[in-house]
Amino acid sequence: MALVGWLFDAYPAEAGMAVWIAGEGGRPHRLTVLFAPIFYATGPGHVLERIPSALASAGVAADVAMTMREELLSGAALPVLQIAVSSPLAFPTAVRAVGRIPGASLFTCDLSVPQLFFAQTGLFPMGRYRVEGVDAAEGGRPVAAQAPAVTPAAFEPLSAPEDFEYALPPLVSMRLRLDGDPINPSHGRRTELEASVDGEAVVLCPDRPEDLIISLNRLIERYDPDVVLTEWGDAFLVPRLQRLARRVGVPLRWNRERHQGLRTRRERSYTTYGQTVFTAAAHMLHGRWHLDLRNSFIYGESELAGLLEIARLARLPVQYLARTSIGTAISAMQLHRAIQRGILIPWHKSEPEAFKSAEELLITDKGGLTYQPIVGLFEGVGELDFSSMYPTIMARFNVSPETMNCPCCPDAPRVPETGARLCQRRKGLVPEVLEPLLERRAYYKRRKRETAGADRALYQQRQTALKWCLVCSFGYLGYRNARFGRIEAHEATTAFSREMLLRAKEVAEPQGYRMLHALVDSMWLHRPGATCEDYDALSRTIEQATNLPIFVEGFYDWIAFLPSRTHPGLGVPNRYVGRFEDGTSKVRGIEVRRSDVPALIERTQARMLDVLFGARTVVELRAAIPQVLDILTDVIVRLRNGEVRAVDLAVTTTISRAPEDYKNNAVVAVAARQMARAGIALHPGERIQYIITDAGARLPDDRVRPLALLGPDWSCDADYYTDQVLRATETLLGPLDYSVERLEREVRASTSIIS
DNA sequence: AAAGTACGGGG
DNA sequence: GTGTACGTACTTT
Numbered sequence: 073m074a075l076v077g078w079l080f081d082a083y084p085a086e087a088g089m090a091v092w093i094a095g096e097g098g099r100p101h102r103l104t105v106l107f108a109p110i111f112y113a114t115g116p117g118h119v120l121e122r123i124p125s126a127l128a129s130a131g132v133a134a135d136v137a138m139t140m141r142e143e144l145l146s147g148a149a150l151p152v153l154q155i156a157v158s159s160p161l162a163f164p165t166a167v168r169a170v171g172r173i174p175g176a177s178l179f180t181c182d183l184s185v186p187q188l189f190f191a192q193t194g195l196f197p198m199g200r201y202r203v204e205g206v207d208a209a210e211g212g213r214p215v216a217a218q219a220p221a222v223t224p225a226a227f228e229p230l231s232a233p234e235d236f237e238y239a240l241p242p243l244v245s246m247r248l249r250l251d252g253d254p255i256n257p258s259h260g261r262r263t264e265l266e267a268s269v270d271g272e273a274v275v276l277c278p279d280r281p282e283d284l285i286i287s288l289n290r291l292i293e294r295y296d297p298d299v300v301l302t303e304w305g306d307a308f309l310v311p312r313l314q315r316l317a318r319r320v321g322v323p324l325r326w327n328r329e330r331h332q333g334l335r336t337r338r339e340r341s342y343t344t345y346g347q348t349v350f351t352a353a354a355h356m357l358h359g360r361w362h363l364d365l366r367n368s369f370i371y372g373e374s375e376l377a378g379l380l381e382i383a384r385l386a387r388l389p390v391q392y393l394a395r396t397s398i399g400t401a402i403s404a405m406q407l408h409r410a411i412q413r414g415i416l417i418p419w420h421k422s423e424p425e426a427f428k429s430a431e432e433l434l435i436t437d438k439g440g441l442t443y444q445p446i447v448g449l450f451e452g453v454g455e456l457d458f459s460s461m462y463p464t465i466m467a468r469f470n471v472s473p474e475t476m477n478c479p480c481c482p483d484a485p486r487v488p489e490t491g492a493r494l495c496q497r498r499k500g501l502v503p504e505v506l507e508p509l510l511e512r513r514a515y516y517k518r519r520k521r522e523t524a525g526a527d528r529a530l531y532q533q534r535q536t537a538l539k540w541c542l543v544c545s546f547g548y549l550g551y552r553n554a555r556f557g558r559i560e561a562h563e564a565t566t567a568f569s570r571e572m573l574l575r576a577k578e579v580a581e582p583q584g585y586r587m588l589h590a591l592v593d594s595m596w597l598h599r600p601g602a603t604c605e606d607y608d609a610l611s612r613t614i615e616q617a618t619n620l621p622i623f624v625e626g627f628y629d630w631i632a633f634l635p636s637r638t639h640p641g642l643g644v645p646n647r648y649v650g651r652f653e654d655g656t657s658k659v660r661g662i663e664v665r666r667s668d669v670p671a672l673i674e675r676t677q678a679r680m681l682d683v684l685f686g687a688r689t690v691v692e693l694r695a696a697i698p699q700v701l702d703i704l705t706d707v708i709v710r711l712r713n714g715e716v717r718a719v720d721l722a723v724t725t726t727i728s729r730a731p732e733d734y735k736n737n738a739v740v741a742v743a744a745r746q747m748a749r750a751g752i753a754l755h756p757g758e759r760i761q762y763i764i765t766d767a768g769a770r771l772p773d774d775r776v777r778p779l780a781l782l783g784p785d786w787s788c789d790a791d792y793y794t795d796q797v798l799r800a801t802e803t804l805l806g807p808l809d810y811s812v813e814r815l816e817r818e819v820r821a822s823t824s825i826i827s
Numbered sequence: 828a829a830a831g832t833a834c835g836g837g838g
Numbered sequence: 839g840t841g842t843a844c845g846t847a848c849t850t851t
Contacts, residue, residue: 182839342840399840439843457838536838543837547843592836637847644846646835661846666834725833736850738832767849831850 075101075206076230078241079199080298081359081389083335084160084185087221092328092359093203094241094298100328102359103206104221108134108156109163109188111170111181112141112416119175120153130169133158141179142415145474147498152179152416160185179416183407190387191411193224197383197390198240200230233384234508236515240380244269246297248309251275265309269295282320288313289325298360300326305364306395307352310334314355328359337395341756348728350757356391368394370401370537377530378537385509385541398544405505405541406556415501417555440592441570445633445643449690449807450588453650454597454607455625456614458572460510460539461593462546464620465568466561467507471549472500473558487564488571494564501556506545513538569593572618579614589633591645594625603627604653626652629688632807634662649681649804657685663800670763672720672793676707677800684804694808704801704815705822711790711797721788722761722779729756737772739764747778767792 077093080100084090088106095101113123127134135156140149157166167181183191190196204226231238251263265276265284269291276284302309310326314334317324326334337354352367363371363379371379371394383390386404393401410417458464465471469487475495478484484493516535520528549562569592577587580597589596599606604627611622631650636642647661663669664677680700687693710716725740731748734741743762744754754760761779767789769775777786798812798819805815 340839397840403839442845460837539838639846647846661835665836668833728832734832736831738849740832829851832848834846835844 073205075203077101077201077203079195079197079201079227080241081361081391082186082189082195082197083358083389084163086159086161089160089186089189090329090358093201094243096241100296100298100359101206102329103203105189105193106221106223107160107189107193108158109160109185110154110156110192111163111167112152112154112179113170113176114150114152114179115173115176119173122173123153123155123170123176126169126173127155127166130165132162132166132169134162134166142413144410144415144418144501147474147478150416160189163188178419180411181417181419183417184392186389186392187387187404187407188411191408193227194229195224195227196233196387198238198380199233199384200239202228202230204228233387236512238384241298243298244295245299245301246291246295248300248302248305250304250309267291269297278316281316282322285313285317285320285322285324289322292325296328300357300360300362301365302362303365304352304367305362306355306367307339307364310355310362311353326357326360326362328357332358335391339755348726348757350755351395354391354395361391361394363391363394369397370394370540373540374533374537377533381534381537382541398540399548402505402541402545402548403555406501409501409505413501439566441573441590442592442645443587443590445589445596445645445648447633447635447641447643449630449632449693450598450628451630451690452598452600452602453588453628453631454602454604454610455628456576456595456597456607456611456622457625458576458593458618459621459623460513460542461569461572461620462565463506463510463542465565465572466546466549467503467510468619469564469568470494470496470500470503471561471564471568472502472504473549473556473561474498475500475503476558476560476564487567489567490560490563492560492564502545502549502561506542509538509541509545513542572620575617576614576622579617580610583610583613585610589643589645589648596631626654626656626658629653630690630693634803634806649684651685651687655685657681662803668723668725669800670721670723670793670796672707672711672716673796673800675720676703676797677804679703680801680804697805697808697810700801700805701815701818701822704797705819707797708794708819709823711788711793714787714790716788716793718763718779718782718786718788721763721793723764724759724761726759727754727756730754737775739767739776742772743776743778746773746776746781750778750781752780764789764792 075093075095077095080092080094082089082091085104088104091103091105093101093103113120124136137154138151139154141152143150155166155170157163163185167178170176171178203222205222206220246267246269249266251266265278267274267276267288274287274291276287278284313324335356339351339353341348341350356362365371370382379390379394382401383393386393386401387408388401388404407417471494475498477493478495481493481496484496486493513535516531516538520531520535523531546565549557549565573590573595576595577590580587585597585599587595588598604624607624607627611624614622628650629652631648633643634647634649636644644661649659649662651657659665659681664674664681680703683696683699684693687696727740727744731744731754734744739762743760747754747760762776763779764775765777765788766774798815801815802810802812
């Protein structure tokens with residue numbers, strides 16, 4: 073008697089971990105798996121002696137025993153008290169009880185219980201198992217009370233987390249979305265709810281709440297979905313439906329377990345990388361997943377295949393991972409590896425750190441090399457990019473917090489500029505995690521090129537998810553609150569990167585290439601008459617000189633490095649527009665790339681770019697100018713005639729503070745205050761939309777109107793939007809000597825002919 | 828002129 | 839469970 077299926081979810085329960093297995097036929101099974109989460113404590117003998125009684129008086133059953141574990145930074149073996157807590161639910165209580173004893177130092181104590189479960193048992197999310205001693209024959213839904221308890225040893229693995237190729241269970245998804253899809257449904261009016269499973273869609277009307285709840289329950293009953301996919305489920309839909317269900321007295325059957333509520337996590341606003349982020353409260357289910365498309369960075373970037381790829385590698389439950397940052401996933405991979413290696417995890421107290429001194433700031437912020445590009449339009453330019461430069465450096469040179477300036481390798485070669493040493497004997501935790509990720513990503517990228525259709529999409533999603541892990545792994549190394557961060561490691565990585573980019577430059581220039589621009593891991597090179605093959609050959613030479621993989625990102629028919637707006641004539645690192653030889657294009661730093669630009673401006677500039685990218689040469693570019701001017705004129709006429717819809721004029725911005733905390737009358741501040749006055753609750757980090765009604769109005773409230781409060785008789789500031797369109801056009805035609813003034817003249821001339 | 832506000836990047 | 843990144847563009851005072 074055995075059950076074969078995929079480990080779908082795990083969370084703490086009364087007698088052990090509740091573990092859901094998605095059976096081969098798609099039927100779910102709930103098991104109870106016996107599990108005693110472990111943490112460690114050190115301290116003087118009299119302190120350790122107090123631990124058993126402290127646990128007992130807190131009402132926690134636990135087994136304690138002395139054992140040896142490794143200290144991360146020194147690598148030394150340390151005697152520690154191992155505390156195995158009998159029930160997963162009691163783990164936080166146990167940690168609190170021991171943590172209160174003065175003089176006790178705790179280790180591996182602040183990870184989530186599912187994380188500990190996966191680390192201690194070797195089981196992993198979405199792994200395929202054969203579970204002995206469980207009867208799957210009944211096929212139906214097992215009820216909690218009948219579920220048998222098994223030990224982790226009953227799980228026979230049929231796949232490994234290291235596998236590049238792996239099968240996944242067939243999952244039934246129910247989609248829930250509100251009609252209209254606004255930027256944030258709680259800012260708008262009530263709309264209809266659309267539920268769809270398996271191609272069947274039902275529209276539920278909010279005016280008859282009881283019917284709505286009953287219909288939703290019926291859908292869940294009939295299809296028994298594994299996944300509830302929502303848009304704005306966390307911020308709005310789920311709490312709203314819960315309230316509705318309570319009001320009409322009919323409970324919603326979200327869970328596969330009958331007597332459990334939803335697992336929630338509070339909403340929060342925080343700042344990161346100078347940006348304020350709002351994360352809605354999480355609403356997670358038992359026995360099925362609630363995934364909110366609009367509250368999941370990883371899902372948003374890499375869809376379900378990417379999410380599951382990372383869940384397997386990071387050993388994090390899917391619903392939790394969906395709502396967390398990539399940094400957390402990276403951290404989880406490192407933690408997992410550390411526990412496997414018997415390394416003690418220091419307690420990570422989130423203490424507010426002291427301000428950095430000016431000198432410290434200078435060191436920290438010296439990042440990758442940045443050149444100022446040579447402003448202008450160039451034909452025949454090659455772009456060479458180092459692939460995954462930072463992670464490759466970290467893996468290749470063994471850059472990790474515990475490998476920096478180790479006592480065991482005094483004669484190790486020095487890091488350029490900083491003179492630090494890197495351990496040559498012990499492989500670092502960070503490289504150990506990164507190396508397989510680099511390999512996996514290379515494999516998926518290759519498979520993506522070799523396949524088509526659904527397979528190609530699958531590999532694309534997986535490689536995208538891994539790309540984000542690699543990108544963030546570097547930032548994480550320098551993040552002072554990261555568990556495995558260390559500023560010297562961060563600095564070593566950027567020092568290597570600068571050294572390698574300089575080496576690449578020194579290889580290219582003697583061969584007659586002129587460096588037009590270079591940025592961290594990319595360089596733009598020009599040599600009259602050079603072909604793609606020449607750039608290919610150059611990249612191979614650079615590869616030899618740097619021992620880092622580099623490839624030709626593309627060969628541009630033409631590329632324009634655009635000038636700064638605030639310092640005309642000077643180049644800015646990330647403002648350029650170019651067409652590759654194969655007809656594709658690359659655009660950075662201009663209006664189409666910005667999320668706060670109204671759709672009208674974005675679409676207009678995109679249309680213009682389409683025209684310009686049809687040109688293979690600068691001569692053809694000049695010939696395309698009239699077409700671009702036609703687009704410009706057309707949009708300005710439509711603006712004047714009031715033919716543009718409000719949604720296309722809406723500016724979307726993230727508010728960085730509560731409406732009342734804004735200091736001046738910036739349009740965003742005025743719009744936010746208007747919304748607050750209308751009773752809409754706004755949190756820092758949320759996005760709002762508004763149109764400019766009269767930019768120059770004396771009364772701030774007349775300048776702008778939120779989209780959510782727009783009446784039927786609205787009007788916009790056509791002059792303001794005309795100016796925006798003109799500027800977006802100037803961005804593109806500037807290199808061809810068209811200023812805003814000249815564009816205005818051209819438009820005036822052509823419209824006077826029309827009228 | 829100074830202060831306030833927001834955004835991109837990576838592929 | 840995450841922190842005053844940095845440089846540019848633009849508006850308001």
